[in-house]
Amino acid sequence: MRRHDVLHSKELSEAAAMSDGKSVEKEEALSVNEHLKTDSDFLRGTIQEGLDTAVTGSFSEGDQQLIKFHGFYQQDDRDLRNERKEQKLEPLYSFMLRARVAGGVCSPEQWLGVDEIASTLTSSNSIRLTTRQTFQYHGISKRNLRTLIQGLDSKALDSIAACGDVNRNVMCNPNPVESRLHEQAYYWAKQLSDQYLPRTKAYAEIWLGDDKVATSEGDDVEPVYGKTYLPRKFKMAVAVPPDNDVDVYTNDLGFVAVAEEGELVGFNLVAGGGMGSTHGEVQTFPRLADDFGFIKAEDTLKFAEAVLKVQRDWGNRSNRKLSRLKYTIVKYGYDAFKAEVEKRAGVKFEPKRDVVIGDRGDRYGWIKGVDNKWHLTLFIEGGRIKDLPGQPLQTGLREIAKIHKGDFRMTSNQNFIIASVAQEDKAEIEALARSHGLMGKLITETRGRSIACVALPTCALAMAEAERYFPDFLSKVESLQEKHGFLDQGIVIRMTGCPNGCARPFAAEIGLVGKAPGRYNLYLGASFEGTRLNKLYRENIQEAEILSELDSLFARYVAEREEAETFGNFTVRIGAVSAVIDAAKDFHEQHNHA
Ligand code: SRM
Numbered sequence: 001m002r003r004h005d006v007l008h009s010k011e012l013s014e015a016a017a018m019s020d021g022k023s024v025e026k027e028e029a030l031s032v033n034e035h036l037k038t039d040s041d042f043l044r045g046t047i048q049e050g051l052d053t054a055v056t057g058s059f060s061e062g063d064q065q066l067i068k069f070h071g072f073y074q075q076d077d078r079d080l081r082n083e084r085k086e087q088k089l090e091p092l093y094s095f096m097l098r099a100r101v102a103g104g105v106c107s108p109e110q111w112l113g114v115d116e117i118a119s120t121l122t123s124s125n126s127i128r129l130t131t132r133q134t135f136q137y138h139g140i141s142k143r144n145l146r147t148l149i150q151g152l153d154s155k156a157l158d159s160i161a162a163c164g165d166v167n168r169n170v171m172c173n174p175n176p177v178e179s180r181l182h183e184q185a186y187y188w189a190k191q192l193s194d195q196y197l198p199r200t201k202a203y204a205e206i207w208l209g210d211d212k213v214a215t216s217e218g219d220d221v222e223p224v225y226g227k228t229y230l231p232r233k234f235k236m237a238v239a240v241p242p243d244n245d246v247d248v249y250t251n252d253l254g255f256v257a258v259a260e261e262g263e264l265v266g267f268n269l270v271a272g273g274g275m276g277s278t279h280g281e282v283q284t285f286p287r288l289a290d291d292f293g294f295i296k297a298e299d300t301l302k303f304a305e306a307v308l309k310v311q312r313d314w315g316n317r318s319n320r321k322l323s324r325l326k327y328t329i330v331k332y333g334y335d336a337f338k339a340e341v342e343k344r345a346g347v348k349f350e351p352k353r354d355v356v357i358g359d360r361g362d363r364y365g366w367i368k369g370v371d372n373k374w375h376l377t378l379f380i381e382g383g384r385i386k387d388l389p390g391q392p393l394q395t396g397l398r399e400i401a402k403i404h405k406g407d408f409r410m411t412s413n414q415n416f417i418i419a420s421v422a423q424e425d426k427a428e429i430e431a432l433a434r435s436h437g438l439m440g441k442l443i444t445e446t447r448g449r450s451i452a453c454v455a456l457p458t459c460a461l462a463m464a465e466a467e468r469y470f471p472d473f474l475s476k477v478e479s480l481q482e483k484h485g486f487l488d489q490g491i492v493i494r495m496t497g498c499p500n501g502c503a504r505p506f507a508a509e510i511g512l513v514g515k516a517p518g519r520y521n522l523y524l525g526a527s528f529e530g531t532r533l534n535k536l537y538r539e540n541i542q543e544a545e546i547l548s549e550l551d552s553l554f555a556r557y558v559a560e561r562e563e564a565e566t567f568g569n570f571t572v573r574i575g576a577v578s579a580v581i582d583a584a585k586d587f588h589e590q591h592n593h594a
């Protein structure tokens, strides 16, 4: 038994005793994934053998779980599923690979590599910016996986831990305007990303051809994770207020920067956020993180490691639907969790410092930073970088990368920043952006703040469209805003193809969550800033009904709103939905309309 397995049983009992004073946790059967991880020889499984098997485009079932830790998912084109079935062919398997890019920062040189891979090794011929500041490729065949990963490696990029039961890509506010503060916040995001990478050599061996390193039971290969890693995925973000583009409260662990005279002094630590839920299963729910208090910057890693280890040891390893940190905190209680984190960190939380949490949108166009460098934020609809008719977006970014001397930053709203442009280079970059359709279109305040997940045709879990349908849907909402005379105001609208919440829909003022083809649940009432969840308003409705509901609500909003009242706050004040205060209790409370 490894050290933390011993701790696991002991601390489970202690924590359970702490939370209700007497009960002792019953051990439940471990989930299949726990056995897979244990038996995987630190994430190797039989991936290597699967890769060399040419008779099928897929991996074995077990390896399909393990490849996630290496950054990719097996998928099939759902648009072609029935046709292939009728032809008695195996599904058209391909892979989605997600890179790990802490804080979304990459160099033009790296981008040229990313771009070349998309054009030569993927059938989607596109790059997809994600809601966590990185990029994905879709449509990679099994035989191209190794070449692709080696291509990324040649540009000092990788995909390890982009998916799987580990700390994922760490987000950080990408705003380069306040350069000093951003630099300090980014430093910690990078530390959090690097420190909690899996230490196994499996990735290097399988994909980069490194020699196999022998391991044995006694080897401390993974000092933080242990051989069974975390119970589930784990997400961290660093916010630099007032910007909340990283939606810090939706993360398992969030660091809200606290500055004094422009210098970072520490963070307000928040923990226990997450969006995923399952329709009809009330024990699952989205949740926003709790505030735990202020920590000094130099204690950042102590606290992060303490939280990771508590989740490692206390998290549910039997039911993967209930294994995120949010459920651990709800189960053991805020106080018990906090005390355990302080104990393991060896430091106590100080009272939370006052900070103002503001907008979650990106600032489009040119902005001048304090260092006199210019930064250009480009709106990328649906995060999809592709050469479209009349809008060769991918080519445009390639041409810019060839001449750009600063860096690039991906945003958590699926957008792209060309950062640190000198005054004398500004005109040339703008000309390239304009001539390739990357600039020049009017982006409304609502569209600029709204996001949709990938969904169909690649996502295996999608119940309805999102990325492909969302632009047209938004145009209809914009027409309604125009009709009611408030198109100049932004509403945060988010759509996902299912309740897993990849575009953080439960933190949107208007959230649309796929139920079935063409059908969505409509959620209302989140705050503009991302500090309150929304709630179900109408269930399983189609576009006409959604628009009709919004039409009536917009009419009332314009007539009855208080000064500077946001749409989300308005829907709560008039009682369209009640405010979610305790997600575990309130989120599923049925509303009259639902
Ligand atoms: Fe996600 C699963 C796409 C951000 C919660 N997510 C998936 C998969 C891999 C589907 C699957 O398991 O087969 C999707 C692949 C679709 C495709 O074809 O590309 C997928 N998630 C995405 C991305 C690409 C959406 C996007 O449009 O940008 C985002 C990639 C982020 C990244 O770069 O790491 C993405 N996913 C999120 C977020 C938002 C965030 O983290 O800020 C969430 C909600 C926050 C959270 O984790 O609670 C999210 N994805 C999920 C879940 C639900 C987890 C849960 O706790 O229940 C799943 C399903 C699962 O894990 O079982 C999921």
Ligand code: SF4
Residues within 6 Å of the ligand: 453, 454, 455, 456, 459, 460, 461, 462, 463, 466, 496, 497, 498, 499, 500, 501, 502, 503
């Ligand atoms: Fe797929 Fe659902 Fe995530 Fe959308 S929210 S990408 S449909 S898992």
